[in-house]
Amino acid sequence: MPEEHLIVLMIxxxxxxxxxxxxxxxxxxxxxxxREERTLxxxxxxxxxxxxxxxxxxxxxxxAPQYKAVDLGLEASxxxxxLGGYVTGLVSGALISLPAMFHHEYLTLPLLVGVGVMGxxxxxxxxxxxxxxxxxPVFDLSFYRIFSRRHxxxxxxxxLFFLLAILFAEFLRLTLGHAWPASLFSFYPAWPxxxxxHFLAVYVSTILAVMxxxxxxxxxxxxxxxxxxxxxxxxxxxxxxxRQIHPHFLFNTLNTVSSLxxxxxxxxxxxxxxxxxxxxxxxxxxxxxxPLSEELDFINDYLSIEMxxxxxxxxxxxxxxxxxxxxxVPSMLLQPLIENAVKHGLSSKVDGGVVRFRSSLEEGRLHxxxxxxxxxxxxxxxxxxxxxxxGVSNVDERLKVLFGADFxxxxxxxxxxxxxxxxxxxxxxSSLAPAP
Numbered sequence: 001m002p003e004e005h006l007i008v009l010m011i012x013x014x015x016x017x018x019x020x021x022x023x024x025x026x027x028x029x030x031x032x033x034x035r036e037e038r039t040l041x042x043x044x045x046x047x048x049x050x051x052x053x054x055x056x057x058x059x060x061x062x063x064a065p066q067y068k069a070v071d072l073g074l075e076a077s078x079x080x081x082x083l084g085g086y087v088t089g090l091v092s093g094a095l096i097s098l099p100a101m102f103h104h105e106y107l108t109l110p111l112l113v114g115v116g117v118m119g120x121x122x123x124x125x126x127x128x129x130x131x132x133x134x135x136x137p138v139f140d141l142s143f144y145r146i147f148s149r150r151h152x153x154x155x156x157x158x159x160l161f162f163l164l165a166i167l168f169a170e171f172l173r174l175t176l177g178h179a180w181p182a183s184l185f186s187f188y189p190a191w192p193x194x195x196x197x198h199f200l201a202v203y204v205s206t207i208l209a210v211m212x213x214x215x216x217x218x219x220x221x222x223x224x225x226x227x228x229x230x231x232x233x234x235x236x237x238x239x240x241x242x243r244q245i246h247p248h249f250l251f252n253t254l255n256t257v258s259s260l261x262x263x264x265x266x267x268x269x270x271x272x273x274x275x276x277x278x279x280x281x282x283x284x285x286x287x288x289x290x291p292l293s294e295e296l297d298f299i300n301d302y303l304s305i306e307m308x309x310x311x312x313x314x315x316x317x318x319x320x321x322x323x324x325x326x327x328x329v330p331s332m333l334l335q336p337l338i339e340n341a342v343k344h345g346l347s348s349k350v351d352g353g354v355v356r357f358r359s360s361l362e363e364g365r366l367h368x369x370x371x372x373x374x375x376x377x378x379x380x381x382x383x384x385x386x387x388x389x390x391g392v393s394n395v396d397e398r399l400k401v402l403f404g405a406d407f408x409x410x411x412x413x414x415x416x417x418x419x420x421x422x423x424x425x426x427x428x429x430s431s432l433a434p435a436p
Contacts, residue, residue, distance in 0.1 A: 005189055005198055009205040011069035013212065019053055019072070020213035024220045033217050034224060036129050038084065047088045050080045051095035059099035061185065071185060073097060074173055075209040077112040078166065081119020082132050082214075089116025100185060107176055107184035115169045122165055127154040133218040135162055137207050163207070170206040174199070250279075253305060260308070267308050274305050288402065289328040289428065292359060292366075296320070299334055299357070306342050313352025314342065324359040327366050328428035330398055336391030337370045337421055345374025345419055353418070364427045371420040377413040385411060392421070399425070 023029050032038070032046050054076035061071040073096040081089020093109075093116030100108035126132055136159070177186025187202045253275050260268040278301050296318075303316050338355055346353040358369040377385065386396045392411070399407045406426055413419040 002189070002191070002195070002198060005187075006201060008069050009187065009201055012072070012205055013208055015057070015069050016072055016075065016209045017212050017216065019057075020216040023049070023053060023213075024217055030220060030224070033083070033221055040087065043084045043088045044091060046084045047080060047091035047095065050076050050088075050092040054092075055096045055099060058096055062099045062103045068185075068187070072209060073100070073108070073112055074115055074169060075206065075213075077116040078119040078169060078210060079213055081116040081121075082123050084120075085123055086117055086120030089119040092116050104182070105184055107180060111172060111176065111184065115172075118165055118169065122158075122162055125161065126158055131155060131158055132162075133214055133221070135159065135211055135214055137163055137211065166207050166210050167203055170203055174202065250275075256305065256308075271305050271308055274301055277301055278305075288331060290331045291326050292320075292329050293325040295329055295331070295334050296325075296357075298332075299338055302335055302338070303342075303355075310342075310346070310352060314346060315352070315354045316357075317354055318357040320358075321360045323361055324366060326429065327361070329366070329368070329425070330402055333395060333398070333423075334368070334370065336395055340391045341370060341372035341374065341419065345372040345376070349374050361427060365424050366427050368423045368425075369420070371418060373418040376415040376417055377419055378415055382411065382413055395423075399423070 024033070026049075029049050032042065032049070035042065038046065054072050057070040058073045060067050073093075076096055077089060077093035080092035084092075090113055093112035093114070097108040097112045123129065123132065173184065173186045174188050177184045178188045181188075187205075189198045189202075253271070257268050257271050257275070260271060278298065281298060281301075303314070307314050307316075334357070338357070341355045346355070353373045355370070355372045358367075360367045385392050396409055399409060403425060408422075408424040410422045411419070412422075
């Protein structure tokens with residue numbers, strides 16, 4: 001009999017861990033866990049989630065008394081109050097107790113409702129809601145920390161209060177269950193003169209049954225938060241890289257305007273007008289990706305400014321596979337490469353030259369090629385181009401942020417013959433593209 005009692009308590013811990021793991025895999029429940037502030041509807045929905053899962057355990061125990069380990073109503077009511085507050089704890093306790101009430105266990109309702117409200121009280125007195133997730137029956141009782149630091153004093157007092165609340169809830173259940181066994185289910189040992197160790201095992205199992213879901217769900221919360229922080233960090237890097245390109249482009253264009261103001265004011269006004277169109281597009285652009293067609297429109301506006309400065313010396317040729325126009329590419333990917341081709345490859349060449357752009361699709365990969373027949377890049381400088389060149393290093397860094405290792409960027413250049421930059425990225429189709 002004592003062995004059976006201990007086995008039930010051990011199975012109970014396995015059941016609570018399994019249920020907690022199942023719940024955290026439900027996307028909607030996981031999103032509710034991440035909220036610290038909830039509307040009334042969200043608190044009621046959280047209570048309903050607890051009630052369905054843990055109320056089913058009470059129902060199974062009522063229908064099949066041999067499955068005592070699945071009854072986790074007390075622990076679930078307390079945890080519901082801890083996570084959702086008074087309303088969630090009260091509603092959860094009431095709904096979870098319904099199967100027992102129909103079984104004439106009339107003390108279950110006031111006990112579980114009271115425990116749920118007690119969970120809400122614990123949430124209110126917590127110095128920080130994160131302290132609920134950090135709960136552990138083994139906490140720091142260092143007198144130096146308790147009395148020397150006010151924050152640590154509150155944290156330790158809350159952890160102690162939390163532990164005592166769990167023990168008090170189980171004490172109530174054991175006491176009432178022993179006094180009125182037909183009106184309340186409890187894990188009170190069912191044999192004469194049980195050893196105190198068996199009561200200790202009940203209290204320990206209740207503490208762990210409260211702690212396990214909190215630990216499992218907190219791990220899921222931390223993983224989600226780390227993923228969100230990683231996404232925010234990548235977004236911040238992308239924003240910083242985009243801001244690095246835009247001032248660089250603006251500076252070069254304004255230099256062009258300043259050189260035209262005295263020699264050709266009409267052309268200067270045209271450049272300013274085209275620049276305003278480009279800046280308007282940049283200010284509207286917030287996404288990290290754009291259809292290739294939009295990027296080419298941007299390039300056309302940019303080159304129209306450069307052609308005003310260079311005249312017939314600058315030519316732009318393109319070979320575009322129509323199937324690539326609706327494929328997504330990183331925003332502002334092409335402009336710095338073409339700007340480099342014009343500024344560093346052709347501007348110092350007496351008779352100008354040609355900038356070529358090609359796009360194609362091969363086996364689910366998008367291939368982009370930018371090349372010029374300019375002065376080329378010396379071999380010494382080519383070796384450090386990804387680290388020192390503003391345009392090329394920026395493009396390379398953004399591709400790393402967006403694709404990790406799933407991209408290829410090859411740079412080839414020979415002095416006097418020009419430069420060739422080939423980029424290969426995964427094929428990403430725009431949602432606006434027509435279905436095949």
